[in-house]
Amino acid sequence: MPTPIRTRFQIASDQSLLVYFDLSHSTQQQSQISKEVHEQVRRLVRLLEAEPVTGVRNVHPGYASVLVNFDALRLRHEDLQETLGGYIERMEKVALPEPREVEIPVCYGGDYGPDLQGVAELRRLTTQRVIELHAAREYLVYFLGFVPGFAYLGELASELVTPRLSAPRKTVPPGSVGIAKNQTGVYPVATPGGWRLLGRTPLKMFQSDRAEMSLLAIGDRVRFVPISREKFVKLERA
Amino acid sequence: MKWIEVRAPGLLTTVQDLGREGFGPLGVSASGAADAVALRIGNRLVGNDEGAGALEMTLLGGTFYFPDGGVIALAGSDFCAKLDDAPLAVFTSAAVKPGQTLTVGTTKSGARCNLCVEGGIEVPRVMGSASTHLLSGLGGVEGRALRKGDVLQVAAPKQAFRTFRRRAANGRALEKLKPRKILRVTDGPQSDWFGEKAQRVFYGNAFRVTEESNRMGIRLDGAALTGTETGEMISEGVSLGAVQITAGGLPIILFVEQQTTGGYPKIANVIAADMHSVGQLRPRDEIRFERVEMQTAVALLAEQEKLLSAKELIVE
Numbered sequence: 001m002p003t004p005i006r007t008r009f010q011i012a013s014d015q016s017l018l019v020y021f022d023l024s025h026s027t028q029q030q031s032q033i034s035k036e037v038h039e040q041v042r043r044l045v046r047l048l049e050a051e052p053v054t055g056v057r058n059v060h061p062g063y064a065s066v067l068v069n070f071d072a073l074r075l076r077h078e079d080l081q082e083t084l085g086g087y088i089e090r091m092e093k094v095a096l097p098e099p100r101e102v103e104i105p106v107c108y109g110g111d112y113g114p115d116l117q118g119v120a121e122l123r124r125l126t127t128q129r130v131i132e133l134h135a136a137r138e139y140l141v142y143f144l145g146f147v148p149g150f151a152y153l154g155e156l157a158s159e160l161v162t163p164r165l166s167a168p169r170k171t172v173p174p175g176s177v178g179i180a181k182n183q184t185g186v187y188p189v190a191t192p193g194g195w196r197l198l199g200r201t202p203l204k205m206f207q208s209d210r211a212e213m214s215l216l217a218i219g220d221r222v223r224f225v226p227i228s229r230e231k232f233v234k235l236e237r238a
Numbered sequence: 239m240k241w242i243e244v245r246a247p248g249l250l251t252t253v254q255d256l257g258r259e260g261f262g263p264l265g266v267s268a269s270g271a272a273d274a275v276a277l278r279i280g281n282r283l284v285g286n287d288e289g290a291g292a293l294e295m296t297l298l299g300g301t302f303y304f305p306d307g308g309v310i311a312l313a314g315s316d317f318c319a320k321l322d323d324a325p326l327a328v329f330t331s332a333a334v335k336p337g338q339t340l341t342v343g344t345t346k347s348g349a350r351c352n353l354c355v356e357g358g359i360e361v362p363r364v365m366g367s368a369s370t371h372l373l374s375g376l377g378g379v380e381g382r383a384l385r386k387g388d389v390l391q392v393a394a395p396k397q398a399f400r401t402f403r404r405r406a407a408n409g410r411a412l413e414k415l416k417p418r419k420i421l422r423v424t425d426g427p428q429s430d431w432f433g434e435k436a437q438r439v440f441y442g443n444a445f446r447v448t449e450e451s452n453r454m455g456i457r458l459d460g461a462a463l464t465g466t467e468t469g470e471m472i473s474e475g476v477s478l479g480a481v482q483i484t485a486g487g488l489p490i491i492l493f494v495e496q497q498t499t500g501g502y503p504k505i506a507n508v509i510a511a512d513m514h515s516v517g518q519l520r521p522r523d524e525i526r527f528e529r530v531e532m533q534t535a536v537a538l539l540a541e542q543e544k545l546l547s548a549k550e551l552i553v554e
Contacts, residue, residue, distance in 0.1 A: 012427045013507035014535035016477040033472055045263055060262040060475025060498045067475025069262070072510055072536050073543055144265040145473060145499030148374045152473060152499075189374045206264075208364050208376050214264050 005040050007088050009081050015057075015072040017080055019044065019088075020065045033154065033182075037064045038142055042219050043091040044084075053083055061143040061218060063152070099140075099219050104186065104201050106135070106177050106224045107232040112200035115165070119179070119196050122162050131226055133157045134198060139184060141220040149188035149206025151216040156182045168194035175200045177224065188214075199226075202236035240306040240357065240392040244384050248300035248342065253359050253378035253390075254352070256289040257494065258367035262475070267496045269371040272350050272453060272517030273314050275415055275546065280313025280354035282552050283331045283405050285395060290358030291368035293384070295351050297520065299342020300384065302353070307336040308392060309356035309402060315348035315518060329407040348417055348518030360393040373454060373495055403554050411545050417518035421491075422511070422530045422538070426481060426504030428471070436463040440505055444524045445489060453495040456519055462487030463505070473499045479508030479516065481527070491516060509535040511542045 008020040021040040023032065045061050048068070055074035060067040070080060108131045109116045120127045139153035156179055164180045169192060172178070176187045178195030187193060188205035205215050216222065227235070244251075254277065257270025271277035271294055278288040292313075293300075299317040311331040312319055319326045319342040326332055326340070328351065334340065342351065361368050361378055370378025379388055432440070445458035463483055476482070480492045482502035491508060492500075493516060506527060508516060519525065530538075545551060 010427045011425070011532070012475075012504070013477045013479060013509075014424050014532060014539065015510050016475075016507075018427055018474065049263075057259040058262040058268065059260075060477075062474035062499050063472045065474040067262075067477060069259075069477060072539055076536075077532070143473075143499070144263060145475070146265055146497045148261075148264055148266045148371075148376065150265050191373060206374070213365075218263065 005036060007085075009084075011077055012067060016067055016069045017077055017084075018065050018067050019084060022064070033063045033142070035140065038140070039096070040091065041066055041143065042096060043094040044087065045218065046096065047087050047091060047094050051087075053080065056080070060145065062145065063142050096219065099221050100217070101221045101223070102216060103223050103225050104177075104203060105227040105231065105235060106199040106201050107227050107229055108134075108199035110229070112232070113177070113198040115178075115196035116198050119160065119162055119198065123159055125159065130160065130198065133160050134179070134184065135224045135226050137223075139222045141216050141218055141222060143218050144214060144216065147189055147191055149214040149216070151185055151205075151220075151222070153184045153222055154182055156184055158182075162196055164194040165196060168192055172197065173200065175202065175205070177201060200232070202232050239394075240308055242355070242390045242392060243303040243305065244300060244386060244388040244390065245303050245339065246301040247384040247386055247388070248295045249298040250296040251300050251384040252294050252370035252372065253291050253361050253368055254294040254370060255291045255368045257369050258365045258377070261365055262498050265498050266365065266374070266376070267371070267494070267498050268478070269369045269377065269453070269495050270367070271352060271369070272494055273348075273352070273417070273514045274517070275514035275542070276314035276350070277352050277354070278546055279329060279407050279551065280311045280352045281358070283311035283313065283329065283407065284309050284354050284356040285397065285400065286354065286356065286358050287396075290354070290393075291361060292355065292359060293353040295342055295353065297349055298344050299351060299353075301342070302340045304334045304338050304340065305336060307334045307338065309333055310340065311354045311405075312342070312351055313354055314351035316346045317351045318343035318346060329412060331405045333402040345520070349520045350517055355392050357393040357395040360391040371495055406553050408551050408553055411548070411551050414545055415542065417515040418512060419515075419523065420526045420528050421515060422509045422528050422535065423481065423506035424509060424530060424532055424535050426506045428503035429505055431503045432463065432483070432505050436505070439463050440489070441527055441529060444526050447519045447521050447523045447525065449521045451519070451521060453493055455493050455496065456491040456516060458489045458491070458525070460488070463489075471501050471503060473501045476500045476504065477507060479510070479513055480504045481506040481508065493517075509538060511535065511538040
């Protein structure tokens, strides 16, 4: 029997409404990260893509929520909530596409991964062990957010869980692979960032002139594959 | 085909329209004009669709050479512009003769001024929009701010061979649409995380716009909101105009090139009708927040929309 999931609506602004999903046995005030909740997020986003609601302008998925932006002159919160309520009742029937399996080559350490050493010291591991642990798992793309093509991947092995840097970097180079708490991800473009950087991929995570603009999509399964510096350079040129 | 040559780019000049909606699931925020009200008026002054591509200038404008002439209008804050040697007022259309140069100077009031051109600025559409998203390098001219030497293409106007008639925006309407320094907000999704004391600090004090503000967000300085639950949240979608309170207790207003998701609690959200005012904020400006009810926010937006779509907005 599927785990029952509660839905909660919260007004976010005069032109947006948040839909939260919670495991019904959860006593936490805040929604928690879980695969069941993620499935609900994915289903609602998919349904809103398949059957767009008139007046809805944009949708921002999160770990346990979907923010729905709308034209306040065409829709009211109450009406949108009612429509979304109807969507959520039908969600169990929504077929989700098979998750894709994506491999991301990563050159760990050195100037590509300036925090590898620091993470190893914090967690009393060798750098080799940090790489092994990071590359051993299959991660789930919970959602894309922050900037174009940034995938929130989870969950990290507990041995690697570390807080964000206390002072974020002003610029993180594109392709940087970072970790923060129990998450990992790849920076698609140069942005400020506080995640600890373990390595870098030569792949382009986001390109607007490509058919699939984002390399990763919500629900995908991701594996990181360690590569040498030589291989990195070769792939980067390709 | 008409062209515009960029002789000087100004401080930060980008191609903008009304933005690209619908790509939130890919992490792409809408971008678009910082002062969309001004853009819409400017485009109407030159006979374009409201959302045609235009040049958005910031604090200091550029110098533009028109080899083929055209019809233009400046819309937004007054940047003391001159067409050759003649001063050019904002919110008024003007005919440019072939070979004339528009020199846009420094702002007298707010942060932004749009240069609208009959036909609209033509750039390749990225995800359906001409607007530049600087952080991710999308849209506009190669995803970047204009540089000296750039040559911009002007699209053919909707009606060719129209005789030029000077148009201006209605003064009374402009007065009502004037950018505000008191930003009206509704409750944010985590308003109840902030106790009475924090709420008093937030609504009772003026905040100063810092130099680090940009199209992504307006960073404010002033009295920190203490005694709040700064417990970090799991990331969730954030809306345009969200006022998030960072770990230090200071507010950031998420703006047009916003991150699509974030983990800071949001105490309030700037109402849709006041977003164009955010686009006119300059570093060191002092602002305040005023809480309004949801129905007021919606009524204010309807009123603004009525002014903007009225025929009487444009006077010939």
